[in-house]
Amino acid sequence: MQNRGDDLVVKVRDLRKVYDLGDSQVVALAGIDLDIHHGEFLAVMGPSGSGKSTFMQITGLLDNPTSGSYWFEGTDVSHLDRDARADIRSRRLGFVFQAYNLLPRTSALENVELPMVYAGIPAEERRRIAIEKMKLVGVDQLADHAPNQMSGGQQQRVAIARSLVNNPGLILADEPTGALDTKTSEDVMRIFTELNEEQCITIMLVTHEPDIAAHAKRIVTFRDGHVVSDTLRLRRFAPPLRMTRVGRFAPPLRMTKWR
Amino acid sequence: MSDFKGILRLALQALVRNKARSLLTMLGIVIGVAAVIVTVAIGSGARQSVQNSINALGSNMIVVQPGSLNSGGARGGFGSASTLTPDDGMALAHLPGVAAVTPTVTVRAQVVANDNNWQTQINGVAPTYTQIRSWPMASGTMFGQSDIASSAKVAVLGQTVVGQLFPGGQNPIGQTILIRNVPFTVIGTLAPLGQSGIGQDQDDTVLIPYSSAMQRLTGLSTVNSIMVSALTADQVSAVQSEVTSILEQRHHIPAGQTDDFQVRNLQSIAAAASSTGAVMEFLLAGVAAVSLIVGGIGIMNIMMVSVTERTREIGLRMSVGARAATILNQFLTESVVLSSIGGVIGIVFGFIGTMLVAALAKWPTQIPFGWVIASVLFSGLVGVFFGYYPAKKASNLNPIEALRFE
Ligand SMILES: Nc1ncnc2c1ncn2[C@@H]1O[C@H](COP(=O)(O)OP(=O)(O)OP(=O)(O)O)[C@@H](O)[C@H]1O
Numbered sequence: 139m140q141n142r143g144d145d146l147v148v149k150v151r152d153l154r155k156v157y158d159l160g161d162s163q164v165v166a167l168a169g170i171d172l173d174i175h176h177g178e179f180l181a182v183m184g185p186s187g188s189g190k191s192t193f194m195q196i197t198g199l200l201d202n203p204t205s206g207s208y209w210f211e212g213t214d215v216s217h218l219d220r221d222a223r224a225d226i227r228s229r230r231l232g233f234v235f236q237a238y239n240l241l242p243r244t245s246a247l248e249n250v251e252l253p254m255v256y257a258g259i260p261a262e263e264r265r266r267i268a269i270e271k272m273k274l275v276g277v278d279q280l281a282d283h284a285p286n287q288m289s290g291g292q293q294q295r296v297a298i299a300r301s302l303v304n305n306p307g308l309i310l311a312d313e314p315t316g317a318l319d320t321k322t323s324e325d326v327m328r329i330f331t332e333l334n335e336e337q338c339i340t341i342m343l344v345t346h347e348p349d350i351a352a353h354a355k356r357i358v359t360f361r362d363g364h365v366v367s368d369t370l371r372l373r374r375f376a377p378p379l380r381m382t383r384v385g386r387f388a389p390p391l392r393m394t395k396w397r
Numbered sequence: 398m399s400d401f402k403g404i405l406r407l408a409l410q411a412l413v414r415n416k417a418r419s420l421l422t423m424l425g426i427v428i429g430v431a432a433v434i435v436t437v438a439i440g441s442g443a444r445q446s447v448q449n450s451i452n453a454l455g456s457n458m459i460v461v462q463p464g465s466l467n468s469g470g471a472r473g474g475f476g477s478a479s480t481l482t483p484d485d486g487m488a489l490a491h492l493p494g495v496a497a498v499t500p501t502v503t504v505r506a507q508v509v510a511n512d513n514n515w516q517t518q519i520n521g522v523a524p525t526y527t528q529i530r531s532w533p534m535a536s537g538t539m540f541g542q543s544d545i546a547s548s549a550k551v552a553v554l555g556q557t558v559v560g561q562l563f564p565g566g567q568n569p570i571g572q573t574i575l576i577r578n579v580p581f582t583v584i585g586t587l588a589p590l591g592q593s594g595i596g597q598d599q600d601d602t603v604l605i606p607y608s609s610a611m612q613r614l615t616g617l618s619t620v621n622s623i624m625v626s627a628l629t630a631d632q633v634s635a636v637q638s639e640v641t642s643i644l645e646q647r648h649h650i651p652a653g654q655t656d657d658f659q660v661r662n663l664q665s666i667a668a669a670a671s672s673t674g675a676v677m678e679f680l681l682a683g684v685a686a687v688s689l690i691v692g693g694i695g696i697m698n699i700m701m702v703s704v705t706e707r708t709r710e711i712g713l714r715m716s717v718g719a720r721a722a723t724i725l726n727q728f729l730t731e732s733v734v735l736s737s738i739g740g741v742i743g744i745v746f747g748f749i750g751t752m753l754v755a756a757l758a759k760w761p762t763q764i765p766f767g768w769v770i771a772s773v774l775f776s777g778l779v780g781v782f783f784g785y786y787p788a789k790k791a792s793n794l795n796p797i798e799a800l801r802f803e
């Protein structure tokens with residue numbers, strides 16, 4: 139089913155996820171409506187257990203929703219099987235994790251090449267693209283280093299390079315700075331900002347820290363499986379402008395406080 | 398999806414990342430394959446050497462011996478059962494399909510030449526003996542029919558006897574030797590044959606005319622055996638029954654009564670020997686194959702540990718786009734590569750072990766090529782069989798849970 143707003147990357151309607159624990163049920167997502175357009179840089183915030191990671195997993199096609207609809211780049215992906223989801227992840231999605239998740243005892247270069255092995259890209263091209271993306275995030279001189287020979291910030295930048303190699307339509311980052319100190323976190327966020335502004339890459343990241351969220355253009359706040367606020371910021375103008383956008387089916391917005 | 402080369406590369410990378418563990422995992426297969434190769438090499442070497450010694454006697458050969466193995470009970474002495482005479486041999490010589498016949502009279506005796514003496518086996522035979530055994534001369538000539546007729550005191554020496562009696566390297570031809578104090582003139586020497594399959598020195602012998610042996614050494618009118626060689630291997634059984642009926646006739650043995658001789662054909666002895674050998678070989682290889690299976694269980698064990706240990710890695714691979722089937726293939730490839738490399742290393746150790754056995758225990762060995770191929774294929778199969786369950790387990794992981802795994 140095509141349902142394409144031309145630059146709509148993610149379109150989610152009444153998305154629900156219920157975990158069945160046998161004797162009880164946990165409603166992780168209680169009806170989410172959200173649009174993400176091409177070129178957006180979106181931060182997802184909210185208290186622990188509010189459903190942020192669940193939302194990222196479904197958006198990242200690691201899991202299917204219990205009900206509701208999800209269009210990714212204009213295609214209905216609400217009910218795909220494992221293999222079909224793996225193929226879209228392979229071609230169109232990039233992941234950055236809090237724990238970096240680089241393969242141990244494996245060079246940075248080979249780590250960055252990994253998604254392209256599964257996408258069936260020939261070896262020379264893999265190498266060329268991997269080096270290109272490592273240059274982009276400034277870790278090309280670390281190509282031969284194994285993860286245990288790199289700092290946390292360097293590892294996360296290698297992981298970002300890995301998320302870029304398939305030219306993804308969307309990068310999903312669940313607390314990418316959660317394990318980093320403030321200064322390194324700023325470095326990593328600067329890279330995300332550059333990728334968004336210069337390469338026009340669409341990014342959605344989860345964070346608990348307002349300082350980190352401040353790098354994004356748009357902040358969505360979750361609570362109890364609902365979106366409770368959705369604010370758009372135009373970062374380029376000072377003082378920061380606040381705009382609130384209301385989704386068609388979104389619950390009434392509360393005013394968000396800007397620090 | 399991902400091509401085979403890519404998957405193989407991923408599998409190799411994963412194995413190289415864990416060199417020590419990979420080597421330990423292979424060990425079971427290495428030992429299993431090496432054990433198969435060594436046991437089969439020993440078994441088949443033994444079989445081959447029995448076969449060789451029988452072939453050396455001539456596979457077309459039929460041996461007639463006095464008495465019967467089948468008749469139990471007390472038997473008379475050596476002489477009493479001996480009923481074969483040189484005339485029996487003569488009677489067989491003209492049968493169709495018979496190439497050559499020789500009676501043999503065997504005596505162990507002390508042989509003296511100048512200051513040297515040596516205990517050896519004296520074979521009283523016809524001139525056809527060297528032809529039947531395909532035994533070439535080294536020097537001089539074999540005695541002839543006239544020497545038989547005249548019971549000539551002439552001798553042909555095997556190389557071991559030459560070495561013992563003429564250690565200085567003198568030419569033995571024309572020299573006189575004493576066999577039980579009877580002087581014989583040496584007229585020829587035999588080419589060396591070496592050891593027989595049962596470890597007997599075939600060159601430790603002296604050939605003299607059978608008539609001379611009977612008259613001058615045993616004093617008997619009978620011979621120990623008669624050797625008959627058929628023209629071709631196909632004719633052996635026909636000749637065998639001809640020989641039996643002629644001898645029954647000559648010895649006046651009524652139909653249905655036990656013969657006072659037995660006719661044996663070396664081909665059937667060879668076949669019996671080699672089939673017993675084959676059974677032994679399979680038994681040994683079976684025991685060794687069990688160790689291969691134990692090696693396979695070792696692989697499964699380590700692969701299970703590896704899948705658990707690498708749960709997060711598997712989650713990561715899936716999240717960047719690996720399909721379940723690709724993960725399955727990768728882990729299966731890892732286990733097949735491990736077991737196949739183990740198999741190849743096992744072959745190398747098997748060859749080394751076989752050479753050690755041959756050199757230290759001096760056993761005849763022979764590495765059959767078919768078994769080498771079979772053990773590599775089998776170890777590959779072990780890899781598939783025992784790698785499948787862990788690989789399936791890996792591919793069934795949920796990427797989200799796998800990524801969260803501590
Ligand atoms: N696999 C699961 N099985 C059962 N319940 C789950 C599962 N995953 C998440 N939940 C529940 O769903 C709810 C939302 O979890 P989620 O991980 O999305 O929260 P979060 O916003 O990411 O929290 P945090 O900020 O702590 O990471 C929680 O109540 C959680 O316990």
Ligand SMILES: [Mg+2]
Nearest residue numbers: 190191192312
């Ligand atoms: Mg979370």
